[in-house]
Ligand SMILES: Nc1ncnc2c1ncn2[C@@H]1O[C@H](COP(=O)(O)OP(=O)(O)O)[C@@H](O)[C@H]1O
Ligand SMILES: Nc1ncnc2c1ncn2[C@@H]1O[C@H](COP(=O)(O)OP(=O)(O)O)[C@@H](O)[C@H]1O
Ligand code: SF4
Ligand code: SF4
């Protein structure tokens with residue numbers, strides 16, 4: 325059997341834009357056919373909550389209690405065998421929020437987790453500040469492909485453009501833009517125009533659905549709780565289009581003036 | 595005339611929640627009677643855009659060009675005499691996003707800006723990560739009172755709770771919570787319950803208004819563009835209630851489990 329090339333995918337985006345919902349659902353979608361590891365890189369440490377059913381201890385937290393943690397102290401097996409890790413973050417007001425990501429990567433490296441037979445590794449990374457530990461998944465080539473989640477709102481397009489600057493700076497490879505809808509007028513058209521402008525494309529559009537909250541409250545993904553739903557199908561399609569994606573680019577981020585003009589034209593035109 | 599005590603106010607909150615709209619409008623409201631300095635502490639560097647009419651060069655940017663910048667290189671006088679400074683941030687993917695805040699504070703100190711006869715200094719600080727330069731306005735007592743902007747959305751309450759952890763950690767003084775509405779059901783009730791739970795109170799409720807975008811597009815505050823509007827009156831009232839506020843607390847942030855239970859009760863009850 326042709327040895328599949330291990331896919332290492334980083335999902336970036338503004339806090340609250342829908343990264344963890346997307347990461348957990350595509351991981352669940354992959355879990356039928358592939359060995360998947362999900363690494364939460366957000367101080368909120370809730371990426372894997374709907375995969376494991378509840379919050380899991382973070383790497384930073386474990387390291388406070390154990391000098392030499394073992395794999396099972398930090399890697400938790402969730403829905404359909406998906407492996408879950410949360411890097412965690414320091415107490416607010418102390419040190420560097422992104423430090424947890426650096427510490428987690430080093431520990432997983434040391435414990436040989438990356439050398440286990442994994443088909444797909446997915447990083448869920450906070451994108452409001454692209455610095456310190458949050459830039460690591462781009463820089464230290466822990467991930468080979470980056471996807472950015474955005475809606476049609478200015479604030480999330482601003483963050484997406486900023487993340488493109490980080491990807492370009494650190495020689496990352498942008499696989500595409502994922503539109504997580506918030507109900508903005510002409511939202512998909514806006515996000516498609518943005519993706520084209522920065523030299524990329526939209527790889528998936530996720531509509532709003534109340535199945536997300538309904539499954540989330542039970543600590544489950546939509547894929548697990550409503551497997552036959554249209555929303556589950558949409559997450560499966562997104563997982564597929566990412567897996568089959570062959571074209572990766574160095575993004576062409578806009579300057580702040582270009583971005584402001586881009587936004588003005590959108591709102592005047594639509 | 596009794597020498598008024600200089601007020602140093604820090605406004606924190608999640609990216610995109612409405613901090614700069616609030617900071618610029620209360621600064622405009624104060625400008626009739628007080629000498630005001632606004633310091634943007636967000637890599638977006640757009641806090642003072644509606645006070646000055648356009649973006650101003652950031653401290654970090656100026657320092658790349660001038661070894662010894664003068665006051666007028668970094669302090670710009672905007673609407674009705676309000677002084678404007680933007681700390682700026684490094685290129686995404688490089689160094690520490692919060693560093694611009696540290697650099698700006700040191701430069702303003704060196705240039706004696708803080709020793710000028712100022713009645714009110716307002717810091718507009720990104721609250722998604724409370725670390726590095728973003729924690730400075732709390733820690734190095736550049737500000738004596740902190741107000742947190744939130745909506746009824748879980749994500750912004752999560753950030754507000756996190757900021758409370760930072761304030762508590764760094765012995766800051768919380769003056770109150772500002773509810774910037776996003777149209778969530780029972781929003782004001784939710785934010786009031788949150789404020790009470792962490793030991794504080796709501797000092798103002800700002801409704802959504804399309805006058806914000808209308809004035810923003812012209813590079814103006816609502817106070818400047820629509821001085822007689824109800825929305826302008828609401829910003830003036832907020833400015834007043836902050837100015838007259840006497841009770842400051844050390845916040846009692848919730849643990850993550852408490853916060854999740856708090857959120858669940860809200861959505862089940864309402
Ligand atoms: N497609 C969707 N439809 C409805 N709600 C959604 C959708 N995607 C995300 N959400 C909601 O948005 C909030 C933020 O999502 P989350 O995935 O936690 O964001 P992030 O990980 O980017 O911070 C969650 O409360 C989630 O329920
Ligand atoms: N009361 C309001 N009504 C309508 N829109 C608002 C209101 N407050 C803020 N906004 C909009 O929300 C967006 C984010 O506001 P901003 O003040 O820039 O947030 P922050 O500074 O917290 O990132 C802006 O586009 C602004 O026009
Ligand atoms: S590098 Fe980024 S995450 Fe780390 S302290 Fe600075 S701002 Fe915070
Ligand atoms: S990441 Fe930035 S703020 Fe954090 S410790 Fe390093 S230099 Fe300081």
Ligand SMILES: [Mg+2]
Pocket residue numbers: 340343344345366368370371448
């Ligand atoms: Mg998340």
Ligand SMILES: [Mg+2]
Pocket residue numbers: 610613614615636638640641718
């Ligand atoms: Mg702002």
